[in-house]
Amino acid sequence: MKVTAPRQPSKRKRPSPRAEERATDLERRRELGQFFTPQPVAEFMWDVLETLHGGAFPSHASLIDPACGDGVFLRVARERGRLDPAGLFGTDIDPALEPGWHADPVLRSAQLHQVNGLLDAPGFGIQERSFDVVAGNPPFSGKGLRELLRLLEEDREANRDEERDLFGLPVPGQSRGHTGQPLSRSERADLDKLARRLCEYACWRMNAAPDDDTATAAPPDNDTPDLLAGLALNDRPRPTVSDCERSAHLIRQWPAGRLLDVSRPEIREVIGRLASTAVEVFFTERFLRLAKPGGLIAVIVPESIAASERLSPLRRWLTGRMDLLMVVGLPQRVFTGVGANARTTILFARRRLQERPEGWWLQPQETLPDAGRSVRLTAPQIEAPNWSLQAYLDGVLQSVRAKQASARPTAK
Ligand SMILES: C[S@@+](CC[C@H](N)C(=O)[O-])C[C@H]1O[C@@H](n2cnc3c(N)ncnc32)[C@H](O)[C@@H]1O
Incomplete structure (x- = not known):
């Protein structure tokens, strides 16, 4: 009779149910392009928005982040900008976020809904051309559409x-x-x-x-x-x-x-x-659509939206409908800590009161319609000694404030 040796337990450790859960959760979040914005970056964006606005927004101003994740932009608008929660709107497609929204004392009274942020939801007051400020960091990569x-x-x-x-x-x-x-x-x-x-x-x-x-x-x-x-x-x-x-x-x-x-x-x-x-292309258009004419937009996008040759028709279309005010490059490492590895850029813009149907698209011999208006561009120099994200963002903010102050007419 052949005797088989008792089977040795496999050396390879099976992942614990908790580790498996975590891996599935990570996979799910990747598919949704779910990488949250660090608080200092959201605060910086808020401060720049206020500066571009020319001071604090009135408390009844409305703000939406159409892909709001855990709601960092809404929290910052409430805590830093003192906006009334009745005017703070957020949507996200992920139902797993809802318990966190309900548990957060600031977000509990804001208008958060688990819906697709690319679609209007008139029953919740979410419609195009309705918001004073549209701010956020929409999904990129993932399974998109x-x-x-x-x-x-x-x-x-x-x-x-x-x-x-x-x-x-x-x-x-x-x-x-x-x-x-x-x-x-x-x-x-x-x-x-x-x-x-x-x-x-x-x-x-x-x-x-x-x-x-x-x-x-x-x-x-x-x-x-x-x-x-x-x-x-x-x-x-x-x-x-x-x-x-x-x-x-x-x-x-x-x-x-x-x-x-x-x-x-x-x-x-x-x-x-x-x-x-790409889903980020749709969301970039969505940010513009949600803003009121004259409303401000602050959106974190992959660098390609601002720089890729192939997306120049999109940029031309966008710049016919919004005035680009600032482009702030972020170092890759901003999102590596939260699991993403993309080079990103923050676009600040104002929706135009009157659209230019042809976009910002002129023959070389023509004069740009806004020839006197400059767009501020910044890039992080991470190789510089003692470079830090906070110091970089502080420096950009200071220079925007200085520029706004010098542009303000002085009282006689
Ligand atoms: C890059 S994260 C950013 C979240 C938040 N805005 C922030 O800055 O921390 C993008 C978010 O978009 C959500 N999302 C993906 N597709 C969506 C869609 N079609 N509608 C609304 N939210 C979506 C994801 O669940 C994720 O929370």
């Missing part, structure tokens, strides 16, 4: 032959986001609503080819592998501006009581493009 691709998978299940778009080419990124689970009726309805609302944004159409341009898309920049990734569609012809407009119009006109017909190639094309536009 890939959930929308489930709409396409559903139709693929029903009709396995339908794999082509209106140009007879495969819909971009169609396989990403596949969960294998059929959509429930309410998930299908929610994604339908999301696709319709996002369709009203301008950013996902930015990289369409001009109507008379038959050239193929340029190869992507190395610095922005993900941004608008689905829009630079390798070597296939890009849809033109008119194609996008027609498809967006079709979706806008689609009867409210009927689900979008996701077997239609032009609807599939739009959904593919929405899903593959």
